[in-house]
Amino acid sequence: MNNAAPEKRQRVPSxxxxxxxxxxxxxxxxxxxxSHREAFSTAAKNWAHFPHIHFGLKLDGNKQGKLDQALAEGTQKSNGFY
Incomplete structure (x- = not known):
């Protein structure tokens, strides 16, 4: 009798x-x-603070540039926090 667990299918990343x-x-x-833990925490906070990213949506015109600038400034000023 074979009690091995059935193969699990790998899910598509969300x-x-x-x-x-x-x-x-x-x-x-x-x-x-x-540290990886701090980087992960920062990444999770960035996800929470930029909800349009969740669905892959783009902001209109100048707003996207401001978002990119805010992300860059946040990383430089506070080790990657939003």
Whole structure:
């Protein structure tokens, strides 16, 4: 009798999973000394503060530039916080 667990199918990563993975890489690139735990926490806070990202939506015109600037400034000023 075989009691091995059935194979689990690998799920397609959610928008949150993709965002967190990319955001952790971005945060660590700008601050290599940050711990993974702190980078993850920062990425999760960034997800919570920018809800339009959740659905892959783009902001109109100048608003996107302001968002990019806010993300960049937040990373430089506080180790990646929004």
């Amino acid at each position: 928008a949150y999973n993709r965002f967190i993975k990319e955001e952790i890489q971005r945060i660590k690139a700008s601050n290599p000394d940050i």
